[in-house]
Amino acid sequence: MRNNTENNGDIRKNKPKIYSNLGLKLLSVVLGFLVWLLVLNIDDSAVTKTISNIPVTLVNTDAITSQNQLFTITSGDTVDVVIKGRKSVISNLDASDFKATADMSKISITNAVPIAVTANSNSIAKKISITVVDNVLSVELEAEKSVSVPVKVVTTGEVASGYTAGNSVAAPNLITVKGPSSVVSSIDRAEVTVDIKDAKDDITTNCTPSFVTSDGEKVSDETLTYDEVSIAVTVPVYKTKNIPIKIAVIGEPADGYAVSQITFVPETIDIGGDAAVIKDIQQLEINDVDVSGCTEDVETTLDVSKYLPDGVVVTKESAYVNVKVAIEKMVTRNIAIKTSDIKLNNKQSDYRYELVIKENSVAIKGMSSAVSKITAKSFHLAIDASELSYGENTITLDIPDGSSYTVQGSCTVTVKVTSTGQ
Structure with a gap:
């Protein structure tokens, strides 16, 4: 018995120190773990965060368009949310981590559509709560209208020197446009623009049309649709x-x-x-x-x-x-003619010539601006003396019409021819 007792004493004496005060050591570990959990919870506490401008996606739009109606968003095309969760979960989240949808089939009588926002990740969705700041998208409804409008080709620039552009041809020259009645009703024509700067040959190209009012104002509306997205244009150059x-x-x-x-x-x-x-x-x-x-x-x-x-x-x-x-x-004017107004050509040196005018005026008719400038000298009256006989010669001078007047009447002249020896 003594030997056993001594052996047990030896065993206790040889026991490692790690096992000494084991209870206190285990208590310290537990307390340390609890402190760590406390610090962790304090550092990763629940927080809130506002995320702005999440784009709203429309679904079931055919619930409206199938009734020949179109809609225009007046507010709510983006939405803000407040999310709540652990700091470590939400600190790096932004608008791209969320999806906002508006179901157009749920539109109210006031044209309001509820907006639903969800997280893209299911694991994140389980760890956060989402509150939509303004969960309504508002729209205006309008009847759809369809019209056919002409296509006008507008050229910019100038062709090369010595050339000219002919009449442009667009194919098709009419296109059908659909959209909200108030917008479509303001459209006067479709325009396509072609640059012809320095061109020397015919230009053939395809253009995208734009729509303008009768005042030339551009009509821009994303809801407009048209049957021809490309217009073939030819501009001849001559x-x-x-x-x-x-x-x-x-x-x-x-x-x-x-x-x-x-x-x-x-x-x-x-x-x-x-x-x-x-x-x-x-x-x-x-x-x-x-x-x-x-x-x-x-x-x-x-x-x-x-x-x-x-x-x-x-x-x-x-x-x-x-x-x-x-x-x-037209006016009529009398022109007086004197013997000095008549030229005698081819006179013979051994004869003397004496002129006597029996009718000393003629009437001319014409426009006042022209007639007022006419004088007897304007008629260029002349007699050929070589054709005169000795004695008295009665000659009627025919006065031709001018370019701006007509002559009414004639001038009668007596030319007495005698010898110089008398």
Whole structure:
């Protein structure tokens, strides 16, 4: 027995120190773990965070469009949320981690649609709560309208010197556009723009149309749809040629009136076309300016393209000609003729010549501006003395009409021929 007791004493004496005060040591570990948990919970406590401008995706839009209605978002196309969760979970979250949807089939009678926001990750969704700041998307509803509008080609820049652009062709030249009635009703036309700067050859290209009002204002609306997304455009480019303009009138002015002058600007135009077509065109003739029954000047602006053959165009600078036809009243004036106004040609040296005018005036009729400038010298009256016989010679001088007057009557002259020896 003694030996066993001694052995047990030896065992206790040889026990490692790690096992000494084991209870206290275990208690220290537990307390340390609890402190660590406490610190961890304090550092990773529950917090809130606001995330702004999450884009709202629309779903079930056919619930509205299938009834021939369109909608415009007036508010709520983005949404803000307040999220709550552990700091370690929400600290790095942003708008891209969330999805916001508005179900258009749930639209209310006030045109409000509820917005739902969810986290993209299911694991994150379980660890946070989401509160939508303003969970309503508001829209305006409007009837859909469809119209066909013409396509207009707009050119920018200038073709190369010595060339001109012809009439542009768009295919198709009509397109159908659909959209909200208030927007579509304001559309006057579709426009496509082509740059023709320094061009010497025909231009063929495809263009995307834009829509404008009658005042030229651009109509921009994402809800607009149209049947032709690309318009084929051809702009012909021609070599030019400069030709003079000739203008004539038709009809007669009122009695007692006449055309005194025709003036027009420009006096030449630049035409363009196929070389084989324009090579024989030497001038542009305009002969339909009507002065029938007129007592006053006639002024008009003419579209030059109306007088050109098919396949020939005119430059923008020469597209119109301004014409003025001066109309004047006709007047009659008597012109006195003296013997000094008559020239005697081919006189013989051995004869003496004496002129006596029996009718010493003639009447002329014409426009006042022209008649007022006429004198007897203007008639250039002359008698050939070599054809006169000895004695008295009675001669009637026919006075020709002038370009701006007519002569009424004649001048009768007696020429007495005697010898110088008498």
